[in-house]
Amino acid sequence: MLADFLFEFKDVFFGFNVFRYITVRAALAALTSLFLCLVIGPRVINMLRRHQLGETIRTDGPESHLAKKGTPTMGGLIILGAVSISVLMWGKLDNFYVQMIFLCTIWMGVVGFIDDYLKVVKKMKRGLIGRYKIVGQFLIGLILGCSIYFNDAFIAQGLNANTSLPFLKNYEIQFGILYIPLVIFVLTASSNAVNLTDGLDGLATGLIAIAMLAFAGISYVTGHFKFSDYLNIVFLPGSGELAVYCLAIVGAAMGFLWYNSYPAQVFMGDTGSLALGSTLGAVAILVKKEIFLILIGGVFVAETLSVIIQTSYFKYTRRKYGEGRRVFKMAPLHHHFELKGWPETKVVVRFWIVGVVLALLSLATFKVR
Numbered sequence: 497m498l499a500d501f502l503f504e505f506k507d508v509f510f511g512f513n514v515f516r517y518i519t520v521r522a523a524l525a526a527l528t529s530l531f532l533c534l535v536i537g538p539r540v541i542n543m544l545r546r547h548q549l550g551e552t553i554r555t556d557g558p559e560s561h562l563a564k565k566g567t568p569t570m571g572g573l574i575i576l577g578a579v580s581i582s583v584l585m586w587g588k589l590d591n592f593y594v595q596m597i598f599l600c601t602i603w604m605g606v607v608g609f610i611d612d613y614l615k616v617v618k619k620m621k622r623g624l625i626g627r628y629k630i631v632g633q634f635l636i637g638l639i640l641g642c643s644i645y646f647n648d649a650f651i652a653q654g655l656n657a658n659t660s661l662p663f664l665k666n667y668e669i670q671f672g673i674l675y676i677p678l679v680i681f682v683l684t685a686s687s688n689a690v691n692l693t694d695g696l697d698g699l700a701t702g703l704i705a706i707a708m709l710a711f712a713g714i715s716y717v718t719g720h721f722k723f724s725d726y727l728n729i730v731f732l733p734g735s736g737e738l739a740v741y742c743l744a745i746v747g748a749a750m751g752f753l754w755y756n757s758y759p760a761q762v763f764m765g766d767t768g769s770l771a772l773g774s775t776l777g778a779v780a781i782l783v784k785k786e787i788f789l790i791l792i793g794g795v796f797v798a799e800t801l802s803v804i805i806q807t808s809y810f811k812y813t814r815r816k817y818g819e820g821r822r823v824f825k826m827a828p829l830h831h832h833f834e835l836k837g838w839p840e841t842k843v844v845v846r847f848w849i850v851g852v853v854l855a856l857l858s859l860a861t862f863k864v865r
Contacts, residue, residue: 529744571755608769634680713859717729794850
């Protein structure tokens with residue numbers, strides 16, 4: 497809204513013309529959300545500490561984590577607040593892509609907040625029952641899937657049920673009506689994957705910043721006719737506005753990391769992890785790059801697979817041998833490396849490095865076609 501207001505003065509001073517450019521507004525969105533996190537962070541942390549809204553540490557986790565008990569949680573409110581204000585200032589609120597991704601962020605943020613509230617305020621150990629989380633994820637996935645599948649603009653381009661494939665020029669897989677279940681699956685998987693990864697100080701926050709930075713670039717070229725034509729990818733008019741949203745997330749993540757880095761002063765909780773995971777899945781869906789999410793979010797995928805493998809193998813061996821056995825020392829994967837003797841900070845930084853490499857590889861596939 498602020499960008500539109502300032503742009504109206506372009507005839508008074510030509511400098512205000514810059515607010516028409518996505519790149520300028522995206523940079524301002526990142527700086528705004530970063531600044532807001534740095535400013536409101538201490539206030540929110542003090543409020544959470546004052547109300548004794550501290551994290552409950554799982555007793556079956558690494559012993560080193562027991563010292564983190566009582567660290568303020570629900571810090572995702574800082575990220576959501578900063579992103580919301582930043583997007584309201586610099587984003588195009590009448591844009592379909594911005595509306596849908598904003599809805600996904602807030603929707604799962606509310607689901608995560610309810611879960612955190614039940615755990616830290618009502619002292620319900622399990623928080624929101626798993627099936628209720630799934631219902632929330634299913635409903636927002638259904639809304640997003642139907643909004644794309646029945647959207648006239650997507651239908652006119654023949655892209656309402658398609659997803660792009662890496663390495664292939666202008667080639668998409670057509671899913672038909674099954675595209676809606678695909679969207680539900682991607683949104684559910686991404687939100688849960690980020691939630692599982694959020695187990696070390698700064699780990700999920702940094703990885704989200706890396707992934708969203710990559711998707712900011714993808715969104716920009718997808719919404720730019722010349723760039724999309726040059727790279728032989730689908731052109732989606734208006735999708736470039738997602739770059740503003742993605743960089744608002746990047747800025748907020750960097751600002752939050754100031755307080756979430758080791759030793760963390762605050763945790764994002766499910767309020768942040770479910771919301772950010774949903775946002776990551778939503779941007780991949782909206783720019784028709786669902787499969788790219790596997791590569792860009794490769795660390796999140798590995799963390800999720802480690803839990804699935806560990807759980808499945810344990811149940812299988814218990815049934816076959818009468819005693820459950822493990823593939824990893826502990827799941828998710830970051831705990832496995834902790835128990836191998838890696839310091840927490842080393843695990844986090846090395847996972848970030850892997851995240852950067854995967855993001856660069858995914859961007860390289862746009863030219864290797």
